[in-house]
Amino acid sequence: MIQTFHIFLLVMALVGLGVFVALHFFEAGYGYLFDRRYGPPVPNRIGWIVMEAPVFILMAVLWAASERMWQAGPLALFVLFEAHYLQRAFIFPLLMRGRSQMPLGIVVMGMAFNTLNALMQGGWIFYVAPAGYYDHWFAQPQIYLGGAIFLAGMAINLHSDRIIRNLRRPGDTRHYIPRGGMFRYVTSANYFGELLEWVGFAVASWSWAGAVFAWWTFANLAPRAASLRRRYEREFGEEFTRLKRKRIIPFIY
Secondary structure, three states: OHHHHHHHHHHHHHHHHHHHHHOOOOOOOOHHHOOHHHOOEEEHHHHHHHHHHHHHHHHHHHHHOOOOOOOHHHHHHHHHHHHHHHHHHHHHHHHOOOOOEEEHHHHHHHHHHHHHHHHHHHHHHHHHOOOOOOOOHHHOHHHHHHHHHHHHHHHHHHHHHHHHHOOOOOOOOOOOOOOOHHHHOEOOHHHHHHHHHHHHHHHHHOOHHHHHHHHHHHHHHHHHHHHHHHHHHHHHOHHHHOOOOEOOOOOOO
16 A cells, blocks of 8 residues: 555656646636636636635545544644645635636646645545554654744735735725735745645655645746746836845745
8 A cells, every 4th residue: 555655646746747847838827817728717716615625625534534533643734734724715715805716627627636635645644654653743843843834834825815815905906016924025925825834744744745745836836926927027017026026935936
């Protein structure tokens, strides 16, 4: 079983590489980069719930069916993981303003990845990790370091989403440059926060499964952050370029 799981991780990592390369040529057409070529539009609220809820539900099923469900280490990782997707699948959509839409194709692709990721993270934590792997987990530094990074990333992500959500007044359809918070340093502060979350989770879980997810997060969001930066440059010109922001990682990229 563990050999099959490692092949699964390798395939996911290689597919992530393909996604990283492809997204430098094809913009993921949702949000500010909305593109009808990715399928018929669906309301943003419905799209986000349908796209993100499966990973929350499947992870809960994997946890509930596991003999490790009340072990401290797996339970702590489960709570971190589900906290993100509780917010992303059920709270974030309800906070959305306006009547924005997203392509159905993006929803379907998101569902597919999220389902595989639940199997990847939940499979390792609850079924594939060797017996005793999580014994004395809270005597190890990685759970504290990784947990702190995860929580910092989540705080940045939530704060950045709030800034974006409040850019427009009701009825306004214009685009604005996000300002404040980590937007002082990067174009896509919300993506930086999410990347930080999953880097933290990878450290906390101390697993290749977590590392592959962190890699996938970067592979998906870094090219999108680059596309958003180019779009801001075209739309706002010097007003944006003089801010000298990086794409997604402060001072680096």
